Amino acid sequence: MLRKLNWRCIIFIATAILGVIWVVLGFGTYGFWSAEEGPGAGFFPAIIGCVLVFFSVIECIRSFGRYEVKFDKDALFVVGSVAFILILNFIVGLLLALLAYYIVWLKCVEKYPWKKVILITLFYGAIMYGIFSLWLQVPFPTGLLGLI
Amino acid sequence: MLETFSLLGHGFAVAFSLQNLGAALFGGILGLIVGAMPGIGSLAGCALLLPLTFHFDPTTAIIMLGAIYYANMFGGAFSAILINIPGDAPAIMTALDGFSMTKKGQPGKALFISNYSSFIGGFIGMVILVFLGPALASFGLNFGPSEMTVLMLVAMTSISWLVGENPIAGIIATCLGMMISTLGIDIVSGQIRYNFGSIWLLGGINFVPLVIGFIGMTQLFDLVIQDRKKEKISYVDVKIKFRDTLLTKDEYKRATRPSITAGLIGTFIGFLPGAGATAASFLCYAVEKKISDGKTLVPLGQGAIEGLAASESANNAAAAGAFGPLLALGIPGSGTTAVLLGGLMMWGLNPGPMLFTTNPDFAWGLIASLFISNILSLAISLGCIPWLQKIVRVPIGVMIPSILVICFIGSYSTSNSMFGVVIMIIGGFLGYIFNKCSLPVSPLLLAFVLSSTLETNLRRAFLTSNGDLTVFLARPITDVFLVIFLIMILVPMGRAIYSKIKKN
Known part of the structure; x- marks a missing residue:
């Protein structure tokens, strides 16, 4: 299984983790939405994080065992x-x-x-x-x- | 009409000061030299030279930036003609006929035609820009936050997901660009976010070190690998003299008609967000092939003046036309214009519908400087022809340390801090890994530049509508943009799925 894990997969796992961090901080720490002020500082980053996680997971699955990335x-x-x-x-x-x-x-x-x-x-x-x-x-x- | 001329006249008055002319000349010479070097190209050229403009006042800086950009477009053709290596993607078609002419012993004529057609194409593009740019901007004045939000999404899709075979990789790169832009202070509420306790990240990430890293340093990796593999470039040994560049009356005639046709079509393509100079050059070459089929002295692709003229005129016209959506709507049509947009925004100049009303000095000064840059680039290019062989033949072994040194100095000088250098290094290594993993870098940079406008307008739209999502469907303009947005996402995805099914 680990053999099929290529650099491309690792990149998308990393982007998915980044996305999760952005979502968690966006919703939890910075505030997604408040009834008085509307969208908070975490609103936009949390949405972007969600989109990033979604597509990173798809691309990671697609790349699994399919690409061979060689560094010079x-x-x-x-x-x-x-x-x-x-x-x-x-x-x-x-x-x-x-x-x-x-x-x-x-x-x-x-x-x-x-x-x-x-x-x-x-x-x-x-x-x-x-x-x-x-x-x-x-x-x-x-x-x-x-x-x- | 009269008002447009008067504003353009004012722009020329701004651009014609001694300091601004000097900056344009200096930017023109540097842009031409860097653009002419094989393996650098206009995108990396603009990125590497961007820091030079920081120490001027905003108007002079913008004029110099315009000159660098435009001269880079001129320079991209030289290596294509002399050594068959296009300086950038739009010059690919130039290499077909340009290098064939060099092999036939006519490099001087090929270079002259390239400059002549670039000038005509650029001039046509600029004239059209003068009239259509403000018209596009006044149309944009009707835009509220919801329209601007959807427009920014369209802008991001324009180069993000059309480039490359994998639209999902483009979306991921776009998201990463937007995430990087959220580091530091939230521009709407002033709240500090995503700095992870670091004081360096309080002010966010500076665009210039990021672009130098992702573009300039990534290019360096390619050059080093090419250098170590000792890949030889085949040179055609010819000496170019001034008198070899002179055209006959018939040759002028054969170059002028395709230059005008391609100039008009190229400008129109340049105005379309996302199409850019490369598409213009390819399309106009194809059109020229249809028009002049059987009428040229030699077939297109084998050293035909018509092919060379069409390709060069088209890409310069598109480069000028791309300023329309860039200045009027804030939509860059290519990676290079995205770098330019980032540069403009660094001086607090926000391209968009309000630009022509709130900052006429900047907008018209920049347009006027494009006219001046076009003339200067032509003059410098023609004057340099005998020495161009030497410029394009700078050994890769010398270019490598020079580029790395520029990367270091450029990224340091933007903030006078080593933090800029650190960002550049991280960007460079990430760019190299992205390259290896077939992740496009241009969407990331474009998203980074446009993200703050998108976020501000998105939040304003939700604030004014109390969180009602239908605000994005309530006006006809947003509906049209949403349809374009959906087409731009679904078409590449559909294309990718179709080609996969076909392959299987």
Whole structure:
């Protein structure tokens, strides 16, 4: 039975659970309807939750044992990239983390020669810094480096 | 009529300030470059460039957004013509004749015809928009909460359940979009809801990081997988010079007639909620095939100027026409216009029947900026032709870190907080899983954008009628919308059941 449970089923089970949470909170905590004020804050979410539960259950049953969802291993490169930037952001700040990511990606993954890596990083880095930091004055986080 | 011209003139006066022109030019150049890059397309292009507009005043921001959108539509054709990879869905038909012309050594002419026809189609669409947009809005002024409720439901069905083979998956995505929009403060009562004790969720979810995650970062997954598999793109090595782009008198003639025909049909299709630029491009190509059957120098699909002109004119006309229902009724006809609508709403600009009366500066400024964007996009595109080969050939290995960097900076800069980045990352991973499980993402974003209008009007309708459900049947307009709504749900479902029976 569990073998027939594919990713698509899991997604619809998750959406059904979300729907139940929305219905329960909508009816119970936020108020569905009051005689004086009419529909409450939970009115709309509870209805949406009901519709979501209904269709998620149908789709889950339909998907059971029928679909095979395969995730590509290469998608882990994106996960790794995001983790690399987030960790480095805490230490050197967002802009430097992004520059370091450019270098690591181009050198280690794409295997570009150093000259090309530095030229591309400087070119794109200058554009990003010029537009967002200098022109639009976005106050980027500076990480632990900023505290020194 | 005179009033329309005077309002449009006022719109031009707004759009013609130095700052607004500069913003339109900058947006046009960026939109064109991003739209031209294969694998990005107009939807992701608009989503990624949206944060750039935040630091301007609302009018300038909207003008820049209009320019980005319109230039993206121009740019989508370039990769289709030069490397046979359509930048977005409407450019699929462009690739048929455009790439054939490139293979025959006429890439310059193909690019020129694409720009020329896009300009004509866009211009026709905008002229019609000037007259039909306000008319549609004054019709919409008769709408009360019950009509608006049913209209929003129709709007959600317009792209939600027509896309994809599985209407139920579309409904689920729509519900998820609506649920995400309920996080934070209830706009009617001011009550805090569904924040699960988190202060970050008090203000709800910001649209821009969400759209960057679901569209931009999901695109990144595809690019990385494509890059790691070392899928090679076949290039036709040709150098393009300015003089190669010039058309003869006969070629102008062969491009002009299909551009005008497709411009008119495309605008009409653009006005229909849900039809969009892709449908316009496919339909006009089919119409052109009928009209010019046996009359063209080469058959359509093998490098015919007529086919290229029809496809390009139609998709730009539809892109302009789509502004009619978007501005007058608040109905976006495609994923890209849904992103645009989300962007407009971020400045407190609520497209709908009241827009032309309460915010004429915005509405007419935006329409005028579309005219300017059309001219600017044409000028930039023609000027860029010799360098377009380089733009469309940016290696995927360089595009990947660039897109991820834009995703991070864009989602951070909307709120100057890492919470935006977190939303973007969650949206990106969910988008990837949705993609793998064949769950459409566009309905989720559209529902997220329209949900607050739907909820407010639904609650108002029930409040004024003391909870009487017949309020949605009492007026002829609601009846008509309800019938359309039911058709839009039942037809795809019936189609799915029919094809299943046929398969069995």
